[in-house]
Amino acid sequence: MFDSLNDRLSGLFDRLSGRGVLSEKDVDEALREVRVALLEADVALPVVRQFMTKARELATGEAIIKAVKPADQVVKIVYDGLIDMLGGEEPTPIDLAAVPPAVILMAGLQGSGKTTTSAKLALRLTKFERKKVMMASLDTRRPAAMEQLKLLGEQIGVDVLPIIAGQNAVEITRRALQSAKLQGYDVLILDTAGRTTLDEGMMAEASEIATISTPVETFLVADSLTGQDAVRTAAAFHERLPLTGLILTRVDGDGRGGAMLSMRATTGLPIKFTGSGEKVDALDVFDARRIAGRILGQ
Amino acid sequence: VANKALDAAALEELEDMLIESDFGPQISATIAEKMASKKFAENDPTAVKEALAEAIADELRGREEGFDPLSGPKPNIVLFVGVNGSGKTTTLGKIAASLTARGAKVLIVAGDTFRAAAVEQLKVWAERAKADFMGRKTGADAAGLAYDACVRAKEEGYDVVLIDTAGRLQNKQQLMDELLKIVRVIKKVIDGAPHETLLVLDATVGRNALAQEQIFGRQAFVSGLVMTKLDGTARGGILVPIAKASDAPIKLIGVGEDIEDLQPFRAREFARSMVGLEPLSE
């Protein structure tokens, strides 16, 4: 059902080369295959368009027409184009340069992986960067959301702001900031409730939390299996929050992960980490090559 | 008078809209072609939308099916499966509430013995729904719990047993095997059970939903689909390629996080809301 781009193009060029020399028109046909492949990898339509404009420039006939293996040549152009659009091969490191506590704010749709990723980040910062980390749950809505973060904290040996029933998200934010400051934490990770971007009350709440806590990093945590909605969601969160980066979860799935490209291209923000499992150590630094290969089905 | 075909620009716009709703490039093109052969009165965008909604509804109508565990054998065993975070637990809670409201005796079973606070989350839903609850410590054997729950349900005369499971990605065979084990032990206690296995899909998901439906469908014997989070900006158009690729009935939709935010799936209403038309009055 999901052929890799290489298979698609090989099939196409095999058919075309049977007719003799390739023409510009054949290249156009190859680019149409690229378009379909990207759409089937869940790259969002506006991003596909943007990408195709660039690919068309790079694939100025000659190189492809003369290539021994035109399919490989097109795949290479597309691959390089993807890497470029993903922000290059070098990952952007997490930024903790702030007067402590450096606040990290986690936001996103319901069920995207915010709470689990909060714990993953906390573990990473504690273990590799020797930071003193506190986590706090601002999720007063989902049943047992606070309990979930508390249990994860116990599991990884990271402190979690004590739960006080009845406080709203903004009150908890203030308490967390004060408590982290007084107790000398280096980093404070704020886990928020999931929200749809159409929920004006919840979006306003998120933006108020950001204003109060002045985070150094505000991550949009999103599911890498997302489809065309990726651009709408990324754009809407970017509009309301001072986002500094993206974290894409569930790359351990077998999706093509076009959402990663869509979100990166829509916001211009670096993808800083990817989540690759339910366990607390399943967090990887972003690797553009891996993602580009996956989108192409390699 | 309906005498004018849509022009190329209008057709492209329409096709783009379908692609952006996760119909995929092929089906979007096919539906656009269908629309190209239709004639409309000039300046009647509503008529175009109505026709488009009908074309979409045509694709889904054959999959519309009701969900009523109270009309089946008793105790009726309902299993919830799906990838991580799709909305299984919440959907279970909403269903429980609608059943207890009809006077049913409902047992909720916390078969997610893996994720942190999964048990506590479900327990809150059981309280909200005023249903009985059965759960064990994190790390306990989910199949063993399911077994005991079915035995208890038979002995104590429950109408419905709702069994939650941990989220799992369909490409993780070991986790799929664990799910199959749950299915097997349920069958051992009650012939013909589970009577329903609901695959819960998140509306934001893209092409991967096809693989989710195929693999869960085949390995866990899914009897119906639920699509959640349709209150957001995602339109859930992936249901159309799914309807083309399989014969899985679509039963329910989730439209929010609250207890009442669950509705029966109606192909026509779904299609209308997808193109931005008002619901039909009954």
Ligand SMILES: Nc1nc2c(ncn2[C@@H]2O[C@H](COP(=O)(O)OP(=O)(O)OP(=O)(O)O)[C@@H](O)[C@H]2O)c(=O)[nH]1
């Ligand atoms: N396979 C896999 N599962 C993940 C990953 N990240 C999170 N999960 C799972 O996804 C589900 C949802 O994760 P949560 O951390 O609860 O998501 P959330 O965004 O906090 O959810 P809400 O607070 O309800 O909005 C859980 O079952 C997690 O175990 C990942 O990278 N891979």
Ligand SMILES: Nc1nc2c(ncn2[C@@H]2O[C@H](COP(=O)(O)OP(=O)(O)OP(=O)(O)O)[C@@H](O)[C@H]2O)c(=O)[nH]1
């Ligand atoms: N907006 C919206 N949110 C929903 C809907 N259904 C579920 N959610 C939210 O999605 C998040 C995940 O829901 P859960 O029910 O925990 O999902 P799950 O499939 O049980 O997750 P795991 O057990 O971790 O795999 C929660 O924040 C729910 O409140 C819905 O229809 N609309």
Ligand SMILES: [K+]
């Ligand atoms: K949504």
Ligand SMILES: [Mg+2]
């Ligand atoms: Mg959470």
Ligand SMILES: [Mg+2]
């Ligand atoms: Mg659950």
